[in-house]
Amino acid sequence: MASGNTVSSTGATDAYVRFEKVQKSYDGEILVVKDLNLDIARGEFVTMLGPSGSGKTTCLMMLAGFEPATNGEIYIGDKSINHIPPHKRGIGMVFQNYALFPHMSIGENLSFPLEVRNMGKADAEKAVKRALDMVQMGDFIHRRPAQLSGGQQQRIALARALVFEPELVLMDEPLGALDKQLRERMQYEIKHIHENLGVTVVYVTHDQSEALTMSDRIAVFNDGVIQQLSSPEDLYERPQNAFVAQFIGENNELTGKVEKINGSTCSVRLEDGTKVKAEKVNVNNVGDKTLLSLRPERVEIDPVGKMDALLKGKIEELIYLGDHIRVRISVAGNDEFIAKVRNRGDKRDLKEGQSVKIGWAASDCKALDA
Amino acid sequence: MTDAASDMDTRPATANNGPLLTSDGVPLKQKLAITTRRMRWKAFLLTVPLVLFLIISFVVPIGQMLFRSVYNTTGTDVTPNFAVAIQKWDGEDLPSEEVFELFVKDILQAQKVRAIGKTPGKLGTRVNYELPGSLSLIRSAPRKLKKITEGPYKEALLSLDKRWENPVLWRTLKRVTRNFTPSFYLAALDLKYDAAEQIVAADEIYQIYVSNFWKTIWLSAIITFLCFLLAFPVAYLLSTLPLATSNLLMILVLLPFWTSLLVRTTAWIAILQSKGIINNILVFIGIIGDESRVQLIYNQTGTIIAMVHILLPFMILPLYSVMKTIPPSYMRAARSMGATPFTAFRRVYFPQTLPGIAAGTLLVFILAIGYYITPALVGGADGVLISNLIAGHIQKSLNWSLGAALGTILLVTVMVLYWLYNKFVGIDKLSFG
Incomplete structure (x- = not known):
């Protein structure tokens, strides 16, 4: 604790949780987390999103105190917590498999963190009841975890992580074991609990829709590095590199070479020779190879108005999905090009094998690193 | 119409109270039993060799072995006639002349045949478990009893050795010539019969x-x-x-x-x-x-x-x-x-x-x-x-x-x-x- 004071000057920022030049290696040969710098504000909901092995869970474990950082400092408030054991960090945590103690009833599970804090019995009972009511599980206090369904166990795990009123709550893929419908409902519930309590939440998941639904900001991890840290909207609308564009949402890719740079836009010659206009995001020089990223819902088929790009293509496949129709088109040598056509009920006459024109606005087409 | 009506009356009753039926009208339980019978037979056949092996090599021998703890035929094997006769004795004083005669004859007969496990020596060992010190008396009995060729047997036997006059010996003989006996459990629990046939703690040196x-x-x-x-x-x-x-x-x-x-x-x-x-x-x-x-x-x-x-x-x-x-x-x-x-x-x-x-x-x-x-x-x-x-x-x-x-x-x-x-x-x- 004394060391916390000495480093407080360096750690003093408005960030509540702060990773500073954090590195982690398990075997001394491979860095699973490379030079991580991340500030999380008080009350913020930050999601660490990435494929498995990207280092996101390791970061969470370092924050919780179950893995030591090989290098760098982690701060909570002003204090470096590198040398504070997990039980003194006061962080609530929800685990992937819930980790409800099977030999204790739900009530005992929830009062466990209060008991080890020597809270009085009457206060503890009130706190347990409050936490259970918050997740609408008040009637289950005498049950055993094994008697509950996955979704119910999830609520209990959430209540248990919050019952001792921590300021920071970590969640490690808490919804991973639930079915799709329940997962979506729990996402909203977690989001609302976060809004009501104002706790800081660090959430780890590999499910992008989960991240987009709940987070204030999302840190996209890959290969031990944060690829982009921004709001869900920015992440989807303005991906900063090819990995983020591919990882978040559906994405059409066209490869080509930069021919001309003109302020914030550039023109790109595709592999089949067609020239298109795109927004310059992650290319610097004329002649660079680039990967154009284009969301399927921003593609217009046989556009009426003026378009920044207009290409010829052939419809390969039509898939009816209710609210929209997925159209697979071969364009510029890419036969996996997808366009989503909203189902407006005007019975657009699209047929497989039909030749169409496709177009898009330059601002929707991002020129990224290849 | 009346027939149909009565049909209508009975049918719902069976449907509600009777067993659940399949669509063919067979009781569901019965149908299930038929379909699972094969499976149960298979399960049974898979265990048959082990069950047989266990019965033959484990259950029967162990059961037989444990049975020996209460069933011991040494007394009746060596002296079959005496064993029957002495059971009528009331335990007071000494048995009658008739019992003595059977004892002498049985011992001599056993000595003559010398069947394995049925020699007078075996009886001596058996009596000795319950009355320590009587082994030599009974083991040497055939040799000495040979001298007695005719009655009265009681008098002749008592004159051979003073120890034959002890009623405790005869009471013990009466006990050991019964096939079912609790004596071995008593011995295993450090207990014994005293001279008055009461169950008491065994002598300290035998309490192990x-x-x-x-x-x-x-x-x-x-x-x-x-x-x-x-x-x-x-x-x-x-x-x-x-x-x-x-x-x-x-x-x-x-x-x-x-x-x-x-x-x-x-x-x-x-x-x-x-x-x-x-x-x-x-x-x-x-x-x-x-x-x-x-x-x-x-x-x-x-x-x-x-x-x-x-x-x-x-x-x-x-x-x-x-x-x-x-x-x-x-x-x-x-x-x-x-x-x-x-x-x-x-x-x-x-x-x-x-x-x-x-x-x-x-x-x-x-x-x-x-x-x-x-x-x-x-x-x-x-x-x-x-x-x-x-x-x-x-x-x-x-x-x-x-x-x-x-x-x-x-x-x-x-x-x-x-x-x-x-x-x-x-x-x-x-x-x-």
Whole structure:
């Protein structure tokens, strides 16, 4: 604790949780987390999103105190917590498999963190009841975890992580074991609990829709590095590199070479020779190879108005999905090009094998690193 | 119309109260039984060879053996006619002339035939169990009885030896010539009949079995506890290591099973004896003097050390298999909620290992309570267990009935302990992995 004071000057920022030049290696040969710098504000909901092995869970474990950082400092408030054991960090945590103690009833599970804090019995009972009511599980206090369904166990795990009123709550893929419908409902519930309590939440998941639904900001991890840290909207609308564009949402890719740079836009010659206009995001020089990223819902088929790009293509496949129709088109040598056509009920006459024109606005087409 | 109406009346009644029917109208239970019959037959056939093997090689011989603890025919085998006649005697004074005559004739007849297990000597041994000191009298009887060729037999016999005049001898003879007898259970529980036919404690020098039972239970409990103390940390380590390492270490745990039990036990002799490795090292470093070497073997210490070593894997394996299923996230969850490592262990980890502890202790305790070879080799006089006494009666003294009685008591003890265990721990909570 004394060391916390000495480093407080360096750690003093408005960030509540702060990773500073954090590195982690398990075997001394491979860095699973490379030079991580991340500030999380008080009350913020930050999601660490990435494929498995990207280092996101390791970061969470370092924050919780179950893995030591090989290098760098982690701060909570002003204090470096590198040398504070997990039980003194006061962080609530929800685990992937819930980790409800099977030999204790739900009530005992929830009062466990209060008991080890020597809270009085009457206060503890009130706190347990409050936490259970918050997740609408008040009637289950005498049950055993094994008697509950996955979704119910999830609520209990959430209540248990919050019952001792921590300021920071970590969640490690808490919804991973639930079915799709329940997962979506729990996402909203977690989001609302976060809004009501104002706790800081660090959430780890590999499910992008989960991240987009709940987070204030999302840190996209890959290969031990944060690829982009921004709001869900920015992440989807303005991906900063090819990995983020591919990882978040559906994405059409066209490869080509930069021919001309003109302020914030550039023109790109595709592999089949067609020239298109795109927004310059992650290319610097004329002649660079680039990967154009284009969301399927921003593609217009046989556009009426003026378009920044207009290409010829052939419809390969039509898939009816209710609210929209997925159209697979071969364009510029890419036969996996997808366009989503909203189902407006005007019975657009699209047929497989039909030749169409496709177009898009330059601002929707991002020129990224290849 | 009336017929149809009555049909309508009865049908819903059967549908509501009667058994559930299939769409063909066959009762569902019956149909299910037909469809599962094949499966049940298959299950039965798969177990038939083992069941037969167990019945022939285990249930029948053991049952027969245990039966001997209450059924002993030595008396009726040697003196069949006398055995019937003496049962009519009221036990007062001495039996009648007629009984004496049958006794003499039966003994002489048995001596003449000399059938295996039916000699007068056998009867002597049998009587001697209950009335120590009467072996020589009965063993030498045929030789002396030959002189008696005609009655009155009673007078002739009594004049041969003063000891024939003792009514206790005849009362004992009356007892041992009954086929069903509680005598061996009495002997196994350090009890006997006194001169007045009352059940009393046996003479002190013969009181060896009850104390040995207690010693066996006590030593087994100590061995079980030591196994638990040693196995718990090892099992914990094994369960937390990566699979490749834990598999390697598991081979080391199981390595003793690849060696003969005899070899392992004799290895302990080499290590523990007074000129053995441990004592030599202690003398060499100067902790003890050459003349005051520690007696580590041929006593209870030797039995405990060797048996803990031999039974340790039986504790490690169930513990390991249970610990393996406890995800590390439980401990992490407990610690994230503010529990110190010790509290997290005590409140969260340890309770979840209880099924393994229960299985391990039960397994080790029951194995220990009936263990034979190791205490026989390293136990000396002090460290022998009840199973060694049983073996002694079966192999050396050939008092099979007493051996069977001791064995039955041991079996019942184990079953009672198992029942208590089930009552307090619950067999359903056991996990052998």
